[in-house]
Amino acid sequence: RTVYVNGEYLPETEAKVSIFDRAFLMGDGVYEVTSVLDRKLIDFDGHAVRLERSLRELDMGVPLSKDALLEIHRELVRRNDVVDGMIYLQITRGAAADRDFVFPDPEEVPQTVVLFTQSKPGLADSPAAKTGIRVISIEDQRWGRRDIKTVQLLYPSMGKMMAKTAGVDDAWLIEDGYVTEGTSNNAYFIKGNTIVTRALSSDILHGITRAAVLRFAREAQMQVEERNFTIEEAQQGDEAFITSASTFVMPVVEIDGVTLGDGKPGPKALRLREIYLEESR
Numbered sequence: 001r002t003v004y005v006n007g008e009y010l011p012e013t014e015a016k017v018s019i020f021d022r023a024f025l026m027g028d029g030v031y032e033v034t035s036v037l038d039r040k041l042i043d044f045d046g047h048a049v050r051l052e053r054s055l056r057e058l059d060m061g062v063p064l065s066k067d068a069l070l071e072i073h074r075e076l077v078r079r080n081d082v083v084d085g086m087i088y089l090q091i092t093r094g095a096a097a098d099r100d101f102v103f104p105d106p107e108e109v110p111q112t113v114v115l116f117t118q119s120k121p122g123l124a125d126s127p128a129a130k131t132g133i134r135v136i137s138i139e140d141q142r143w144g145r146r147d148i149k150t151v152q153l154l155y156p157s158m159g160k161m162m163a164k165t166a167g168v169d170d171a172w173l174i175e176d177g178y179v180t181e182g183t184s185n186n187a188y189f190i191k192g193n194t195i196v197t198r199a200l201s202s203d204i205l206h207g208i209t210r211a212a213v214l215r216f217a218r219e220a221q222m223q224v225e226e227r228n229f230t231i232e233e234a235q236q237g238d239e240a241f242i243t244s245a246s247t248f249v250m251p252v253v254e255i256d257g258v259t260l261g262d263g264k265p266g267p268k269a270l271r272l273r274e275i276y277l278e279e280s281r
């Protein structure tokens with residue numbers, strides 16, 4: 001596989017990053033995941049805009065223009081012959097001479113930029129979309145700036161492990177009694193013709209897929225309520241689903257052991273998945 005590191009395209013075995021890189025030592029970096037379907041990037045613009053925002057919120061510079069980033073994404077898709085899959089992009093504050101909590105002078109320490117691809121043939125036809133996924137709820141113990149897409153993913157990883165140990169697919173995170181989002185996705189339930197999902201704030205990541213799906217839902221004459229909701233309310237919904245760049249719209253059929261509807265993916269969630277996949281390709 002060919003990867004991109006700081007201006008160079010290299011075989012993955014030759015790509016190197018310093019052990020002093022601040023993402024390695026301190027989780028001081030941001031990332032984006034963009035899907036590829038039929039060799040085309042999905043929602044690239046949205047991811048590029050959010051990346052710049054994440055960088056600015058952490059007082060990091062923007063090392064590459066949107067056009068330059070787009071070109072790197074396209075080049076990696078070509079070089080690795082990615083038909084379906086994803087591109088991972090990470091930008092860190094770079095490698096200072098010593099470990100230090102204080103940010104290094106950006107004039108002296110260049111940022112680290114890394115991109116790589118992962119092929120996932122048939123990504124849009126995921127079998128999970130046909131059965132739906134099952135989730136449990138766990139306490140949200142992440143930091144308070146979840147609107148910034150940082151590489152600090154230890155708690156979300158632990159959450160996935162808790163789900164795995166419980167024999168289900170994923171976890172929804174609960175803060176002060178209300179669902180924030182999934183470990184790596186935004187969370188929704190549907191009651192009647194209304195989709196409910198948490199409003200945007202620093203409590204959740206402002207999902208690029210979320211923005212597109214809510215727009216398509218409104219265009220399809222569905223009501224959208226952006227507000228807090230509890231697990232109990234979601235369990236009483238007709239349907240539930242999650243969204244993310246890697247899963248698109250994924251139906252949820254069970255929450256904390258309670259089956260939704262007939263236990264099959266709901267028609268509205270499946271319709272939104274279909275619309276999203278049609279419109280964004």
Ligand code: PDD
Binds near residue numbers: 033182205
């Ligand atoms: N995760 N919320 C969290 C905590 C996320 O990590 C993600 C994305 C989302 C959905 O955002 P988007 O629709 O822009 O992908 C919501 C990516 C896919 C990941 O970490 O792999």
